[in-house]
Amino acid sequence: MAIKGNLANPRKFQKDQLKIYAVLIPITLIMVLPIVYIVNHAFKPLEELFAYPPKFFVTNPSFTNFFKLVSATASSTVPFSRYLFNSIFVTVCVLGFTLMFTTMAAFALSKMDFKGKKILSTMNDIGLYFVAIALQIPRYLIVDKLGMHDTYIAHILPIVVLPVGLLLLKQFVDGVPSALIEAAHIDGAGEFKTYTSIILPLVKPAMATVSILMFQEVWNNTETSSMYIDTDAFKTFAFYMQTLSSNTNSVAGQGLAAAATLIMFIPNVVLFITMQSRVMSTMATSGIK
C-alpha cells in the first residue's frame, strides 16, 4: 500500500504543503519586517529620517548615522571603542568560563558515580526557573559584599552559570557511549585525560549551542552595567546603547539608535547562521522527562 503525504520532514515538495506555506509565509513576514525596517532606518540620512510620510525603505543609503555614533562619544570622556572593548572582553571571558565549567560538570553528572549527584542535577533543574531578574536584590547584595562592585568581575562571575546550558550539555554527554570512556580508562587515561581527549571533542555541537545561548545573555546584557558598575569606562556597549535608545524621542536620535541596534544585532545573527546545523543536532537530544 502506498502511503501518501502527511509525513513530517518531507523530502519533496507536494501540493498539499501549499496550505502550510500560506500560513507560514505571512507570519514570517510579520516577524522579519521590524528587523528590515531598523536596518533601513540605520542607513537613512537625516533628511530621510525627517521625511513625511515616513518611508519604509532607504533611498540614498549613507553611513552618516554610524559616523555620528562614533563621534557622539568623541566629546565625552569614554570613547565608543572603550565600550566595545569592554563588551568583547566580558563576552570572551564569560564564554570561556561557561564552556569550561559547564562541560566539566556535565561530564561528571552524566558519566561518573558519586554521592549527591541526583541532588545536584535536581538543583540545576530547579535553577532553570530562578530568573536572575527576580533575584536582582540578593544578587546585588552579594556582588557588593564580595567587593566585586565596580570591577570587571561583576560583569563576569554572576552570569557564568547557565542552567539551561548544563541541561543541554548533560543530555548530549548522555549520548556518548560509555564503552568509549571505559576503553579510555583501560588504556590508562585518568578522568581528566578522558575529559580532554574524549568528551570535549565529541560534545562540540552542544558547546556551540551553549556558546550561542550564552553569547545572547552576555552580549545583550545591560543589568550588570546598570546595577554593579559605577565607573562609565567599565560599562558595556549594550548599556551605552540603552542610553542612546532613551533618545529615540528625537528623530536624529532614532537614526543613531538604529545604527547601534544593527551593530548589536549582527554578531548574534552571524554566530547563529554559522552554527545552525550544530545547534539543531544538539536540540535533537534536548528535552525534560
Next chain:
Amino acid sequence: MKSDKLRRGVTPYLFVLPYFALFILFVAVPVVIAIALSFTNFNAIQFPDFVGIKNYIDLFLQDEVFIRYVIPNTIVFAVIVGPGGYVLSFLLAWALSQITRGPRTVLALIIYSPSMTAGTTMTVIWKVLFSGDQLGYINNILMQLGIITEPIIFLQSKTWLLPVMIIVALWSSMGVGFLSMLAGLLNIDPSLYEAAHIDGIRNRVQEMFYITIPSIKPQMLFGAIMAIVNAFKQSAIGVQLSGSNPTPNYAGQLMVNHISDYGFTRYEMGYACAVSVVLLVIIWVFSKGARKLFKED
C-alpha cells in the same frame, strides 16, 4: 588500590565544583537571602530587623499599586506570553516540520532571529516603530488608513503600553524551546506515521494529536518551561519601552518592575524581596502545571 579509590572518590567533586560553586553563590544563596530578607525591614544600610510576615500582609492588603495594577498586568502578560507564546512556537515548529529542508532552514532562522537579541536591542526597534508622532511608522500607517486622525503616543499610553509589550514579547518568544521542539519533530521515527496511517489516521490534525505530540513529550515540556521562564524574563520591557519606572500610570508595571522600584528607588529591600518570593512562587506554580501536562508515564 586504596589510593586509586580515593582519587576516584574526589575527582567527580572536582569536576562539578567550579560550576556548582558559582551556582550556589549566584542562584541558590540569592533565593535563601530573598526568603530571609522578606521577613525583615531592610534599607541596605542598617542591619535588617525582623518584622514577621508584615511585608506579605502589606503587599496583599495595603499596596494599592500592587493589587490594582501589578497583579492584573502580570497575569495578563504572563498568560498571553507564556502559554500563548508556547502554543504559537509549537504550531510554527510543527508547520516548519511539514515542509522541505531548504525553505524550512530559511524560515526557521527568520522566526528565531527576534529572540536572539533579548532586551534593549529589540526594544529600540519597537520604540522607533511605535514612535509617538506622525513620523512614527505605525502611527503613520494607521493615519493613512484613516483609522486614527491624531498620532497615538503608544508607549506613554494607559491603554496601549501593555498590548505593545505583549506584541513585542510574543514576537521574540520563539527561542530555545522552539528550536528544541522543531528538532524533536524532525527526529520522530517515520515508521510511527506509517503504522498510524495503516491504523486509519487520515489527516494532519489526527496525526498531530495521536503521534506527534506523544512522541516529543520531553521537548514539549522543555519548550513549555522555557516559555514560562521567557515570559517572566521579558517582563521588564515595559520600563524599557516607556523609559521610566514606574511606567506611566502603572500601565505596564509588572512584578519585576515593582521589585526594582521598591528595591533600588525606595531602598525598601525587605519589601522588595517579599515581592521576589511571590514571583518565584508564581513561576514555580506555572512550571508544576507544565510538568503535570507532559509527565512521562
